[in-house]
Amino acid sequence: MRVLIVYAHLEPHSFNHALKEQAINVLQAARHEVRVSDLYAQSFNPVATWHDFERAAVIQPRQYGVMQREAYLHHHVAEDIIAEQEKLSWCDLVIFQFPLWWFSAPAILKGWFDRVLMAGYAYDKEKWFATGLLTSRRAILSVTTQSPKSAYDASNMHGDIKQILYPVHHTLRFVGIMPLSPFLAYGVMNMDTQERRQCLMDYQLHLSEQIEKK
């Protein structure tokens, strides 16, 4: 299997980094091919601008989604977007590794969705969900939180984690990618060494179980 890990954390000593490394090790040991988009290391630009399709003919009035489709169909897409699309097209499974910041993905990852999942590439007119352009791929969100698990119950502080992850999962479904069960590492800041080790083992088990579901 071909696996792309899209990794969005700024700190090499973070638990996010450890989870990313764990996924690489586990997957490679099982003889899967792994590629990584390390968004911070790549200095990935998350801000959608008209520079994303600089040489494309301008359709007035300029509308970002319309211009995406035009630029994609005529091969006028910025190099950094093409590089990400190439990796995403290559993979069977994409893992998103990120910390939950303000109940969603960090901006650098949000912008990856904004810019990479272009109209014409990831979806098109009436080509979404079951007929989305990225079907036959699956995804796993691997997410760390600061608050403990109990904060993410429906009746508690932050509400159901499913509700919080809904926009990202729905995005994936829209382009045809099937989200598998997410992995949640809750309260990572308060974990001791033993708990971190256990969490990495839980992640290994989670990945194996989800992948074997194929």
Add this chain to the structure above:
Amino acid sequence: MRVLIVYAHLEPHSFNHALKEQAINVLQAARHEVRVSDLYAQSFNPVATWHDFERAAVIQPRQYGVMQREAYLHHHVAEDIIAEQEKLSWCDLVIFQFPLWWFSAPAILKGWFDRVLMAGYAYDKEKWFATGLLTSRRAILSVTTQSPKSAYDASNMHGDIKQILYPVHHTLRFVGIMPLSPFLAYGVMNMDTQERRQCLMDYQLHLSEQIEKK
């Protein structure tokens, strides 16, 4: 009343721009003070990095939220963040004007939340929700969508718009800001001139009604 409009769209001819201008006109006509954070015009950097608190003492292991608090308390925060915090602190009402991209805010706005709503500034230990550090402020999300209104019913294509806006509304509530009823301009790409005019009038009415609720 003091109103901050945080505006996140790349195109001056967009309907988002028209809604932003409408808000300015309506509010100023009612003798409210208005300031605007035009994130694209400001080339606002949405990516959280350690440069956000360059002169702050480093606490090992580096954790972004912990560093935020440390930097804020010791006045080591990047200038662009301070400028946004100053406007947010000044206002009684903050309006977020943005297009719904992948069922959430564009990355440039997501990063405004990531970087501006710092620990120590917007919330602190046990200081959240009713005791958040930005209480006595209210917010309105003014959001455009590509899909029509019917796509955002609970039983339809994208699910309930309330569910989609939940992470942003919950963020605001967490820091003590009370979200008022959002304004949704659905299917803006398919509106004709008359429908756009009507929508701007609806927005004027919405703003007046929400503000008078005080």
